[in-house]
Amino acid sequence: MTTQPYSKRITGIGSALVDILINESDDFLKHLGKEKGGMTLVESADIKTILAKTDKTPAIVPGGAACNTIIGIGRLGGTARFIGRRGDDNFGTLFEDALRSARVEPELTLSPSPTGSVISVITPDAQRSMFTYLGASTELEPHRITASLFADTAITMIEGYLLFNPELMMAAVHAAKKAGAMIALDLASFEVVHASREILDDLIKDHVDILIANEDEAEAFTGYADEKNALQALSAHVTYGVLKLGKRGSLISFNNTTTRIDARTGKEAKDTTGAGDLWAAGFLFGIANGFSIEKSGQLASACGYEVCQVIGAQIPEEGWERIRALI
Incomplete structure (x- = not known):
């Protein structure tokens, strides 16, 4: 598909999660036996154990990769919807209220299980390492995912973590x-890529129009560490191939042309939680609204920069004002 869709709505589907953010040392992460920068699935008891090991006071905010992106699109002024499943509890109420306050239409079913949660350990280099208890989010039933949920949608944002549930992903x-x-x-x-190779290649080749990856994920998927070959492999079967390069910006492939987008520069990052998710918010908003690749990428870069100036994935209103000024 190479033409712009008629609708500007962006619908996300993914895990309805609450983020629990902790600033900790590299040694803390090492003692947990965790490789920096990835995501590990855990049980509810593990969340409690990790929290018991820290003397830091955590920040609690709505999260989940697709949710972060969709909230960003709502904050940009876009038409947005989110599909997921939450618990009938305080965390679940917090999650749904956050969607509504960001002008996102919630399509959430209720579960007797607890709302999912993620501990993000943020180390002094601003990298985040995640421990995820999926809770109620895993109970989103494939047979309930119908075309009507995606009515009038230009772009559907499917978070990669759904690859852990192939039936739901394909639905x-x-x-x-x-x-x-x-x-x-x-x-x-990169853990998701390694765990999903059995279905990932065909899924992308047959269904995906926009493929987004950072350097680690791209290398895990393509086998290439250099950006030129990695981007070429990422783009082989999709309309838009995106390679995020952190402080070096990003590369976007479209119609056999590569556009390099510079990273926003300024203050040092406080936390990279949600940086990729908010980058996607800016980029997808631009594509859905018919912006050029360059302008969509610049908007994405601005969103990624602003979220790195705060702890967690919630950009404050003054940050959104700076971003919206670019539109």
């Missing part, structure tokens, strides 16, 4: 395609 892809939406997939983490 989302087929329903969104039936509704006429483009499919955007963020590869989420």
